[in-house]
Amino acid sequence: MRDRALLLLYLGAIVAATFVHDPARLAAALAAVLLASGRRAPRVLARASRAAAPFAAAVSLGWLAASWWEQRPAGAALLRLNLRVLLMTSLTFALAARLDLQRALGFSRTLRFALVLTVSQVLTFRRLHADFRLALLSRSPRRVSTAASLRHGAAAGAWFLRRAEHDAAEIAQALDARGFFLDRR
Amino acid sequence: MHVPDGFLGPQTYLPAYGVAAAAWTFGLRRLRARLDAATLPRLAVVTATAFVLMMITVPLPGGTTVHVAGIGMLAVLFGVWNAFLSLSLVFLLQALMFGDGGVTALPVNALAMGLVGSLAAVGAHRLLRPVNRDAALFAAGWAGTVASATLMAGVLGLQPLLSRAPDGSPLFFPFGWKTTLPAVVLPHLAVGVADGVLALLAGRCLAPRPATAAPPPGPEAP
Amino acid sequence: MIDVERLDHAYDGAATLRDVSFRLGAGEKAVLLGCNGCGKSTLLKILAGLVHPLSGGYRYDGRTVDAASLRDASFRRRFRAEVGLLFQRSDAMLFNPTVRDEIAFGPRQHGLDDAEARVVRWATALGVAELLDRAPWTLSAGQKQMVCLASLLVLEPRLLLLDEPTAALDPRSTGWLVDFLQDLDQTLLVTTHNLSLAPELGPRCLVLGEDHALLHDGGADGLAGNLDLLRRANLVHGHRHRHGDREHRHDHTHDWD
Numbered sequence: 064m065r066d067r068a069l070l071l072l073y074l075g076a077i078v079a080a081t082f083v084h085d086p087a088r089l090a091a092a093l094a095a096v097l098l099a100s101g102r103r104a105p106r107v108l109a110r111a112s113r114a115a116a117p118f119a120a121a122v123s124l125g126w127l128a129a130s131w132w133e134q135r136p137a138g139a140a141l142l143r144l145n146l147r148v149l150l151m152t153s154l155t156f157a158l159a160a161r162l163d164l165q166r167a168l169g170f171s172r173t174l175r176f177a178l179v180l181t182v183s184q185v186l187t188f189r190r191l192h193a194d195f196r197l198a199l200l201s202r203s204p205r206r207v208s209t210a211a212s213l214r215h216g217a218a219a220g221a222w223f224l225r226r227a228e229h230d231a232a233e234i235a236q237a238l239d240a241r242g243f244f245l246d247r248r
Numbered sequence: 249m250h251v252p253d254g255f256l257g258p259q260t261y262l263p264a265y266g267v268a269a270a271a272w273t274f275g276l277r278r279l280r281a282r283l284d285a286a287t288l289p290r291l292a293v294v295t296a297t298a299f300v301l302m303m304i305t306v307p308l309p310g311g312t313t314v315h316v317a318g319i320g321m322l323a324v325l326f327g328v329w330n331a332f333l334s335l336s337l338v339f340l341l342q343a344l345m346f347g348d349g350g351v352t353a354l355p356v357n358a359l360a361m362g363l364v365g366s367l368a369a370v371g372a373h374r375l376l377r378p379v380n381r382d383a384a385l386f387a388a389g390w391a392g393t394v395a396s397a398t399l400m401a402g403v404l405g406l407q408p409l410l411s412r413a414p415d416g417s418p419l420f421f422p423f424g425w426k427t428t429l430p431a432v433v434l435p436h437l438a439v440g441v442a443d444g445v446l447a448l449l450a451g452r453c454l455a456p457r458p459a460t461a462a463p464p465p466g467p468e469a470p
Numbered sequence: 471m472i473d474v475e476r477l478d479h480a481y482d483g484a485a486t487l488r489d490v491s492f493r494l495g496a497g498e499k500a501v502l503l504g505c506n507g508c509g510k511s512t513l514l515k516i517l518a519g520l521v522h523p524l525s526g527g528y529r530y531d532g533r534t535v536d537a538a539s540l541r542d543a544s545f546r547r548r549f550r551a552e553v554g555l556l557f558q559r560s561d562a563m564l565f566n567p568t569v570r571d572e573i574a575f576g577p578r579q580h581g582l583d584d585a586e587a588r589v590v591r592w593a594t595a596l597g598v599a600e601l602l603d604r605a606p607w608t609l610s611a612g613q614k615q616m617v618c619l620a621s622l623l624v625l626e627p628r629l630l631l632l633d634e635p636t637a638a639l640d641p642r643s644t645g646w647l648v649d650f651l652q653d654l655d656q657t658l659l660v661t662t663h664n665l666s667l668a669p670e671l672g673p674r675c676l677v678l679g680e681d682h683a684l685l686h687d688g689g690a691d692g693l694a695g696n697l698d699l700l701r702r703a704n705l706v707h708g709h710r711h712r713h714g715d716r717e718h719r720h721d722h723t724h725d726w727d
Contacts, residue, residue: 084413165567180565181292187607192303227296230562233559235289240550243579
């Protein structure tokens with residue numbers, strides 16, 4: 064229940080943040096989010112800045128250059144844009160630390176199982192992908208050539224696609240063996 | 249191609265959620281109509297595959313590396329609707345669990361990459377498949393990436409037209425189409441080549457089809 | 471309890487089982503020994519009613535198990551409660567948010583009203599009681615294995631099929647599991663490619679050959695001496711050995727996994 068309320072509160076805050084255009088209010092809201100995060104505030108702010116930085120920096124620099132070229136002020140628009148981005152991204156990280164997504168989506172049994180299956184499969188695949196990368200690294204004394212890197216990416220991609228077919232069948236059998244489908248017919 | 253929150257206005261993401269919700273409902277209905285024992289695991293596993301395909305990096309001439317999107321491979325192998333639902337789930341997990349990409353960008357990403365990208369990939373594949381198998385795979389990878397990048401550029405470039413402050417300054421993403429189309433689409437023509445080559449090579453690795461487990465006996469679809 | 475007659479099975483045209491027949495009485499404990507890819511996992515999946523043979527018959531407790539009989543809801547329910555299969559890859563079995571839910575899944579699915587008490591009892595028996603509130607995917611391979619085993623035993627099945635249960639375990643856990651399995655009352659069929667472990671797991675041993683046919687069905691004790699059989703099953707191999715400056719060659723196994 065708590066998790067669902069938290070998710071709804073978060074979604075409401077996200078939508079609200081796109082209707083506020085006064086930089087002072089955006090800054091106040093950002094401060095409120097950080098205050099609410101308590102001791103986690105520095106981490107929330109750091110992660111939010113890191114996540115938004117590449118895109119936000121490219122857009123900001125571009126806008127700055129364009130404004131200078133056309134000789135118009137850029138400050139207010141830039142401040143508003145970046146405060147809003149930081150506010151919304153901080154909201155997400157503040158939420159991510161507290162939200163149990165499985166519980167928030169617990170109103171649907173199927174959705175919850177789908178999510179758990181997906182997350183554990185994602186984590187497994189992520190680990191395997193790291194192994195693929197490390198294996199290539201350990202076998203290449205020099206910088207990997209473009210061709211080898213492409214072949215490696217393709218082999219990894221194909222391996223995951225093939226493994227997906229196999230895993231899906233195996234998980235289905237495991238679900239069946241454990242009586243998952245007993246109440247579905 | 250991961251747009252953080254704060255660059256798309258409510259005039260964009262609210263209707264986008266509407267369209268995406270309709271597409272999700274349709275996709276899930278389709279899935280449920282053919283629901284058998286493997287449906288749920290398949291969705292989970294294809295999603296994990298979509299997730300990991302996006303982690304694969306490929307070098308571009310000039311020394312930079314890019315992440316491929318893998319839309320072509322996914323859509324050709326698993327079909328448009330599976331790819332759409334799986335990619336949507338990927339964006340949800342990335343946004344809420346890994347903080348990568350925003351929740352307001354989610355429906356736009358899902359529609360651009362998941363639906364339009366998959367449709368373009370499968371369309372290109374179907375068109376060229378009778379001519380040449382390899383060309384069809386390459387085209388699927390390329391078209392999936394370029395189509396979704398073009399749509400994304402269109403949506404971003406729409407922002408300054410949709411909402412401005414009283415002083416005329418932009419409220420959200422500030423550049424119009426004159427900037428976004430070349431800035432987003434041109435690099436993705438190259439990324440598309442990487443995606444195309446990857447789809448082609450992966451397709452070769454996959455053929456001939458390896459021995460896979462037989463479909464589980466499970467309950468039959470009604 | 472199990473009656474398997476002339477089973478044949480193939481995946482995509484390649485044979486995985488060839489003319490396999492055997493019986494297993496209630497309470498009997500047997501080991502299924504064979505090299506990788508000889509069809510052990512497929513045989514277990516057939517016995518669990520998940521995969522069906524191309525030809526031949528499988529009867530459980532006198533009743534034929536095939537797609538048609540499993541469509542009968544009451545038989546299906548009984549069969550799923552009484553037959554537990556531990557998958558070789560335990561990840562395939564885990565799909566609940568917590569270990570507690572994972573173990574409770576079977577009892578809830580089968581409508582048992584003492585699910586909570588069962589969960590605590592079997593989690594304690596398998597040493598995973600302190601993991602009950604963790605998410606299964608955060609556990610180590612060995613811990614996952616124990617959670618899966620608890621998830622099966624919690625239903626107190628009559629037939630337990632274990633696919634390479636010691637593969638993910640360290641030596642101490644392997645020893646513990648061997649003792650644990652011996653103390654169970656259940657009918658047990660355990661696969662392994664570990665020759666030295668076979669006699670520990672059960673008095674009776676079935677050996678599947680590389681040609682996917684049953685090579686041996688009998689006592690596990692004399693097996694280690696039957697080099698001809700073991701070589702045909704690809705369970706022993708020979709290579710050069712160096713002892714100081716002497717070098718020689720003989721058949722042997724390497725099974726520390």
